[in-house]
Amino acid sequence: MALQSADDDDLMILDDVDDQLLIEICQAAEQEKSPSRQVLHILLWVAVSKASVSTSLENDELIAIDFEIAELDSQIAHLYKQRSKLEQRKQELKRTLSNALKSSVHGFQKDAVENWRRTDYPWSKKVEHVLNTVFKLQTFRLWQLETINVTLFGKDCILIMPTGGGKSLCFQLPAVVSEGITICVSPLIALVEDQIHQLHALDIDARAINSSTSKTDAAAIMNILNNPNQNHQMKILYVTPEKLAKSKTMMTKLQKLYEMKQFARLVIDEVHCCSTWGHDFRPDFKYLNIFKRLFPKLPLLGLTATATTKVIEDVKQILNIPHCVLFKAPFNRKNLYYEVWRKDSAKDCMEDLARVITQRFDKQSGIVYCLSQKDSEDVCGYLQSYGIKAGCYHASLTGRARTQVHEKWLKNEVHVICATIAFGMGIDKPDVRFVIHHSLSKTIENFYQESGRAGRDDKQSHCLLFFKYSDVFRLACMALAEKSGNGLKNLYSIVDYCLNETRCRRDCIAEHFDEVFQAGDCHKMCDVCSRIRKATKKNCRSDAQIIIDYLKNTVTSKNRLTALKLFEQTTKLVSLNREDHQRLILRLLLDRYIKEDFHLTPYNSICYLIPGPRATRVNDLQCEIYLDVIETNKIATTVVKETTTTAEQPRKKQNILTVPKPKLRWVNDDKKVVDKPSLKRVLEYDDTDSDANENVAELNGEKAVKQHITSVITDEFDELDFL
Ligand SMILES: Nc1ncnc2c1ncn2[C@@H]1O[C@H](COP(=O)(O)OP(=O)(O)OP(=O)(O)O)[C@@H](O)[C@H]1O
Numbered sequence: 001m002a003l004q005s006a007d008d009d010d011l012m013i014l015d016d017v018d019d020q021l022l023i024e025i026c027q028a029a030e031q032e033k034s035p036s037r038q039v040l041h042i043l044l045w046v047a048v049s050k051a052s053v054s055t056s057l058e059n060d061e062l063i064a065i066d067f068e069i070a071e072l073d074s075q076i077a078h079l080y081k082q083r084s085k086l087e088q089r090k091q092e093l094k095r096t097l098s099n100a101l102k103s104s105v106h107g108f109q110k111d112a113v114e115n116w117r118r119t120d121y122p123w124s125k126k127v128e129h130v131l132n133t134v135f136k137l138q139t140f141r142l143w144q145l146e147t148i149n150v151t152l153f154g155k156d157c158i159l160i161m162p163t164g165g166g167k168s169l170c171f172q173l174p175a176v177v178s179e180g181i182t183i184c185v186s187p188l189i190a191l192v193e194d195q196i197h198q199l200h201a202l203d204i205d206a207r208a209i210n211s212s213t214s215k216t217d218a219a220a221i222m223n224i225l226n227n228p229n230q231n232h233q234m235k236i237l238y239v240t241p242e243k244l245a246k247s248k249t250m251m252t253k254l255q256k257l258y259e260m261k262q263f264a265r266l267v268i269d270e271v272h273c274c275s276t277w278g279h280d281f282r283p284d285f286k287y288l289n290i291f292k293r294l295f296p297k298l299p300l301l302g303l304t305a306t307a308t309t310k311v312i313e314d315v316k317q318i319l320n321i322p323h324c325v326l327f328k329a330p331f332n333r334k335n336l337y338y339e340v341w342r343k344d345s346a347k348d349c350m351e352d353l354a355r356v357i358t359q360r361f362d363k364q365s366g367i368v369y370c371l372s373q374k375d376s377e378d379v380c381g382y383l384q385s386y387g388i389k390a391g392c393y394h395a396s397l398t399g400r401a402r403t404q405v406h407e408k409w410l411k412n413e414v415h416v417i418c419a420t421i422a423f424g425m426g427i428d429k430p431d432v433r434f435v436i437h438h439s440l441s442k443t444i445e446n447f448y449q450e451s452g453r454a455g456r457d458d459k460q461s462h463c464l465l466f467f468k469y470s471d472v473f474r475l476a477c478m479a480l481a482e483k484s485g486n487g488l489k490n491l492y493s494i495v496d497y498c499l500n501e502t503r504c505r506r507d508c509i510a511e512h513f514d515e516v517f518q519a520g521d522c523h524k525m526c527d528v529c530s531r532i533r534k535a536t537k538k539n540c541r542s543d544a545q546i547i548i549d550y551l552k553n554t555v556t557s558k559n560r561l562t563a564l565k566l567f568e569q570t571t572k573l574v575s576l577n578r579e580d581h582q583r584l585i586l587r588l589l590l591d592r593y594i595k596e597d598f599h600l601t602p603y604n605s606i607c608y609l610i611p612g613p614r615a616t617r618v619n620d621l622q623c624e625i626y627l628d629v630i631e632t633n634k635i636a637t638t639v640v641k642e643t644t645t646t647a648e649q650p651r652k653k654q655n656i657l658t659v660p661k662p663k664l665r666w667v668n669d670d671k672k673v674v675d676k677p678s679l680k681r682v683l684e685y686d687d688t689d690s691d692a693n694e695n696v697a698e699l700n701g702e703k704a705v706k707q708h709i710t711s712v713i714t715d716e717f718d719e720l721d722f723l
Pocket residue numbers: 137138139140141144161162163164165166167168169305425426427428
């Protein structure tokens with residue numbers, strides 16, 4: 001570019017004006033006291049042209065970046081598509097592998113299995129005799145004989161059998177048949193007491209050593225362990241993992257027992273607790289890894305009701321039993337009807353709960369599992385106000401109160417037990433017609449185990465889960481402090497199970513346990529399979545974008561959003577109904593478009609929501625975010641026949657509404673009238689009234705945050721029962 005000077009006698013070429021030239025011009029201007037018009041002109045021109053050059057450079061760069069971002073976005077979209085294809089393929093492969101595994105059990109291992117089924121072992125006659133005369137049973141159930149033979153043979157074994165399948169017999173019978181003492185590691189004192197009680201009734205000498213054992217009893221047990229060859233009858237000694245982990249004396253005694261060939265076998269109940277991948281990892285179980293090293297010839301027998309393939313592989317490695325024999329009973333309980341009811345508020349849930357019990361399960365035996373002790377008391381009170389014979393059970397009640405309510409329930413004087421998870425292990429009532437989860441379980445394993453307490457008599461029974469948005473965040477705060485570090489992952493698996501409306505519930509459970517299940521085999525025994533109007537998958541990308549944009553624009557370091565606030569504040573912006581709106585937020589959370597932002601203080605922990613790592617993806621029109629949607633909530637209410645399964649019934653509002661309003665009579669088990677404020681509290685109980693409550697796990701004391709959370713979990717879940 002050329003510039004004519006003001007005097008028309010000087011021509012400057014400015015195309016290549018660079019900083020150096022500019023400096024020189026400035027210096028020239030400085031030397032002249034009053035710079036000539038020409039110099040000033042040039043300076044001005046250079047400045048303007050420099051500025052415009054630099055602006056256009058930035059503009060260019062901005063455009064280039066935009067292009068680059070767009071390109072990256074499309075690459076990311078492509079990668080996500082590829083990822084979802086791979087996910088699909090992964091599922092297919094998992095199924096194929098699982099099928100192969102199944103056929104290997106029934107093919108390659110078939111001979112081995114047949115072998116373990118034999119009844120001509122040296123011990124077989126005695127086994128049969130003890131079964132009939134001591135245990136007063138006629139035949140073995142699936143995998144019982146095989147497990148007994150394996151352990152009597154001296155091999156290591158893991159048995160996975162659904163709750164109520166009959167695992168106890170698999171070690172109690174060999175304990176009676178074998179010489180020496182069987183040590184059974186069990187984390188649950190209440191269950192151990194129950195088993196000892198039952199064994200004493202069968203005239204089998206079983207004892208326990210744990211924190212509640214008296215000094216005299218402990219001394220007597222130690223004496224037997226000191227002199228194992230002396231005449232004694234003790235066949236089974238129950239110990240807690242902590243006892244083994246912490247007591248050197250105990251280990252020395254076991255060493256002696258082993259050397260004298262009086263250590264019959266080590267049984268590990270709830271063996272999945274060894275693995276951090278399990279739903280219930282307990283650090284003291286890890287200590288059990290030394291047993292195989294210290295006592296290489298000692299047969300190990302691990303028992304569990306629920307464990308995925310990954311957990312079992314981990315357990316084998318931890319316990320040093322890579323070649324153990326594995327028996328796995330099918331997870332499927334054909335007589336159980338699984339269903340999920342979506343609930344908006346706790347109040348709603350209470351009402352429907354009372355109504356469904358009076359309408360469907362009048363005077364029948366059942367369990368309502370609640371998240372906290374307070375919830376179990378509230379629910380119990382509410383049911384009682386409906387005239388339902390309900391009792392409450394949780395770890396803070398006295399042992400006497402618990403036994404009382406349990407016994408009344410066994411005698412059908414109390415129909416419904418409203419309980420925390422403290423109630424369950426060792427519960428052996430055959431005619432439990434329903435198990436209702438008033439709140440979400442922590443994991444699919446827990447849900448499966450708890451709901452599995454229904455229908456032990458093989459008659460049709462119901463497993464109903466109330467799914468509430470707020471429960472997810474209540475549990476998320478607790479899951480955060482799980483020792484295994486897998487708490488949130490496990491929680492989200494069950495949330496996924498609840499969000500599902502298009503796939504057979506059994507199929508979902510089967511996949512979780514790495515089993516293959518043909519949905520047709522469900523025989524309409526879940527709400528999804530029996531639903532007349534099927535749910536469809538709806539792409540909710542635009543609503544997802546609205547929610548995520550709202551989060552992006554609203555969340556700052558000072559302004560945070562809880563899940564409830566996000567829901568409330570976006571209600572008018574999205575096109576979905578309340579339930580689906582909440583479910584979409586959860587879907588986005590599970591798929592990491594949104595993520596949690598936990599804030600821990602010494603007194604509480606709050607789960608806020610913020611955009612997740614995949615948040616920008618919703619801007620891509622190609623992005624697909626699917627939600628299972630049922631078109632109307634009033635589905636098929638008029639079509640369901642009395643004989644059909646009950647999947648549609650929760651939505652029979654008109655039916656439910658015909659039930660009379662609850663009488664406001666409120667008595668607890670001791671016939672004590674509960675104070676009015678608490679009655680009022682329960683009647684007004686609604687999880688929309690405080691978003692803090694929704695997410696806050698109340699803590700006490702001033703210890704470190706983690707410890708506090710752990711203590712909350714201990715309180716909330718009554719893990720005190722686990723010793
Ligand atoms: N072979 C059998 N024949 C008949 N009844 C049996 C047999 N084996 C076990 N049972 C009964 O089945 C019931 C459940 O057994 P058990 O308590 O051992 O189950 P479990 O698998 O340990 O369940 P959980 O996981 O809930 O503890 C008991 O009442 C037991 O007496």
